[in-house]
Amino acid sequence: SQQGEEDPQALSIQEGENATMNCSYKTSINNLQWYRQNSGRGLVHQILIRSNEREKHSGRLRVTLDTSKKSSSLLITASRAADTASYFCATHGVFGNEKLTFGTGTRLTIIP
Amino acid sequence: DTGVSQNPRHKITKRGQNVTFRCDPISEHNRLYWYRQTLGQGPEFLTYFQNEAQLEKSRLLSDRFSAERPKGSFSTLEIQRTEQGDSAMYLCASSPRGQGLATYEQYFGPGTRLTVT
Numbered sequence: 484s485q486q487g488e489e490d491p492q493a494l495s496i497q498e499g500e501n502a503t504m505n506c507s508y509k510t511s512i513n514n515l516q517w518y519r520q521n522s523g524r525g526l527v528h529q530i531l532i533r534s535n536e537r538e539k540h541s542g543r544l545r546v547t548l549d550t551s552k553k554s555s556s557l558l559i560t561a562s563r564a565a566d567t568a569s570y571f572c573a574t575h576g577v578f579g580n581e582k583l584t585f586g587t588g589t590r591l592t593i594i595p
Numbered sequence: 596d597t598g599v600s601q602n603p604r605h606k607i608t609k610r611g612q613n614v615t616f617r618c619d620p621i622s623e624h625n626r627l628y629w630y631r632q633t634l635g636q637g638p639e640f641l642t643y644f645q646n647e648a649q650l651e652k653s654r655l656l657s658d659r660f661s662a663e664r665p666k667g668s669f670s671t672l673e674i675q676r677t678e679q680g681d682s683a684m685y686l687c688a689s690s691p692r693g694q695g696l697a698t699y700e701q702y703f704g705p706g707t708r709l710t711v712t
Binding site for chain 2: 513514516518523524525526527528531571573575581582583584585587588
């Protein structure tokens with residue numbers, strides 16, 4: 484079963500605007516990762532945040548983590564048409580639980 | 596191209612037939628993972644290997660499913676007596692995680708899309 488939920492399920496914004504998507508999870512984690520998937524293709528790692536971190540930046544990506552609320556958010560600033568894709572959060576369990584558990588995904592569409 | 600490769604990319608089969616998929620990981624990665632993704636959902640973990648040892652299997656992996664990684668390099672996933680509910684994208688990923696590296700990122704292949712008619 485899926486680890487948790489992402490919202491919104493779908494998001495359409497104009498090019499140049501910021502996009503924010505949220506993820507909730509259920510169990511203790513070592514880290515949380517965000518992956519991007521273009522239609523019908525494999526997933527590509529975007530950014531990772533460890534359980535002892537609260538915020539991380541990578542280029543136009545900013546991720547936050549609130550372990551007390553078991554939630555994370557991904558912000559993409561100054562969106563581009565090429566950012567159109569599905570975005571999934573994935574949690575990596577604590578020691579001994581080595582698999583990634585994915586959320587349900589947010590389908591992001593950037594309108595040129 | 597030194598990424599993860601999967602073959603075939605698409606497979607259409609009739610219900611009851613057996614199918615086998617292959618995954619070639621990034622050569623220096625010792626961990627290999629299989630996931631299944633249905634339309635509109637996130638990937639779901641099936642199983643993973645460290646070298647040739649299969650370390651964990653999901654309850655999703657019924658007795659009709661078997662995975663191998665005989666020499667710790669490529670892996671195969673076989674589904675016997677396919678059912679329509681097996682229709683999905685089967686994704687393979689690899690990582691160097693088990694080599695004493697504190698890295699958790701996984702590198703995914705393009706997937707094999709299975710359609711059972």
